[in-house]
Amino acid sequence: MKKLMLGNEAVARGAYEAGVLVATAYPGTPSTEITEHIVKYPEINSEWSVNEKVALEVAIGSAIAGARTVVSMKHVGLNVAADPLMTVAYTGINAGLLIIVADDPSMHSSQNEQDTRYYGMFAKIPVLEPSDSQECKDFVKLGLEISEKFDTPVILRLSTRVSHSQSLVELEEKEKIELKLYDYNPSKYVSAPANAKKRRIFIEERLNELSNFADSSDINKIEYTNKKIGIITSGVAYNYAKEAVSDASFLKFGMSYPLPEEKIKEFVQNCDKVYVFEELEPIFEQKIRSIGLNVIGKEIFPVVGELSSEIIRNALLNESKIVIEKIEGLPQRPPVLCPGCHHRGPFYVLKKLKLHVAGDIGCYTLGGFEPLNAIDTTICMGASIGMAHGFEMARGKDFAKKSVAVIGDSTFWHSGVTGLIDIVYNKGHSTVIILDNSITAMTGHQENPSTGKTLSGESTNQIDFEALGRSIGINRIRVVDAYDLKALEETIKEEVNAEEPSLIITKRPCVLIKGVKFDFKDYKIDPELCTGCKLCLKAGCPAISFDGKVAKINDSLCVGCGLCKDLCKFSAIVEVVK
């Protein structure tokens, strides 16, 4: 039976069919749906871990204990997990371990653009790269087999277009895979120098064997048609090229590290002109050149952003298809906080108080854009708290009184908590605001340690920010309603001026959480009372707009949080009586 499946869903299906028993992850676009589909298979024991490093560590334990295991994350998440990654490459595994990493070329929803194939090279472990949903499923199974056969963790590299596109997948039965015996083998798994030195040699031998496998396996395929043009490619770029120049010959890498040298030599010698068409970095190109072969690559294809059929058609055939003129000068529609979002209140106040705000990764990063403009910095998950402390280290206590760190609930657990401990321990004075909307919102609403629920929806211990703060030695802890602008302003003013670290928790669930009831009302703007002062627009709610004379509320967007009501000095924003 064939089913239309998202790439990420097909990855989950592959894990199920391959007899995977354990799956861990931290959510991150474009990887999130993998785990959301895995949880639908009750035979797989799955979790949201607090961050990617922990997710990988749990996965390594599970694989050594004998269970086929997958762990998933986005590209920047692998930076967090890089530490255990480099060592599990040495120890190897017992049952198969697949590390699924989704890259985001063009940064649709990420802070940077990085090429995970480098991590494969760095750790000297194989990287597989599917180009559609069918291959997503097949490569999960193949990846686990390779992992077990060569005693290595394997990376499955996805990209936004593979993860987030749907194509047809042939469903198969689940394989019968038994739990392996626990592998008690300290000389392999205790990576102390004496042991690690032996494994270092093993890694080179393993890499040689993997190269031979790359040459013999049909995961790397040659398709000859017209030999005038040869294209070497992988992943979704294969599909772009196939669509644009279907009559060319192709060498498609399903395994993008290590590369099949014999196949490359044969292919390049058999084609008149060979192009290397790869997304992001010139990794194939450099390798191919290093074995003395001449190919055309990044001199005509971009190194930045996603590739497309258009790019290869323009570069190779010099023809372009556009016939309808683009309409120029249109206003952009940048991402914004949702109508009714509880982060709007705190940001409005922070801006009003002219504080320096160290920001973090989550929906609330959008508080950095027009018209809120309330964030000074955003680097990576969990960085805000350490950075605020850094502000103080650099500029002193008075500067700390003019700055705060903001961080979401999930991000705090991910890696903010260590920064907070650092501030307390090192006698800092920073104010940290946890924007607690009771969910991991930006990635589409996942559970986390403060939601009281696990991935599968079971009830669990709800970890309490206040109790945690007290236990690490913070005396000043305040909880405020995020829609109460007055209380927010008073609290923040008091806490930044305090001579010790403080923790403010602004509480309100994300307005998009299913099943949460809000006591929201319907609001409209009375055109008689509105003076056109535009003060309400400062909230940056997409549901309010200005028609040239007065402001109005778009009832198809407004959720009725009432925040704007408090901004209007003329009481023009009124409840709709039904």
Add this chain to the structure above:
Amino acid sequence: MNIVIAAVGGQGAVLASKILGTLAQNLGKDVKVSEVHGMSQRGGSVVAYVKFGEKVYSPVVEKGTADIVLAFEMLEGARYVDYLKENGKLVVNTQKIDPMPVITGNMKYPSDLSEKFEELNIGYIPVDALSIAKKAGTLKAVNVALIGVLAKNSNIKKEEWIKAIKDTVPEKFLELNLKAFEMGYNLE
């Protein structure tokens, strides 16, 4: 068949692409559906591509190759008209949603979009889908109302469209959505 769905986050573009993908699969075609959502859940631009035929390679619709642009909002329609091929169709909800640069007063919402669409060498089908959805009983049915209009303008049988909607929309919302579909389909 190449279709681009252009919308504002929260308008239901993902469900619309699922309905079209299911339709294609039910017709026995090869099909690829691709969606990109940016950082925001509500209020940013969203685009989805649906492609079907004998064999589909790339999941992405290129500029100049779309048979249909199905736009849920005027400005989003304008943003993607150059994806249409000559004589392609723009089915667009006439609703206007101000984006943040317009709300903040940094830019103006273009006032002459429908004239611009008329001038282009395309089939321009404006639809007041928000009113239809309101009449059907839920503002959320804008997407399915537009699919009704699209169905009317296609040569795929109506029953196939209804089956695709039944296969995709959760039971709870099915009745309202089928109503919105009918109203879109029967629009003059």
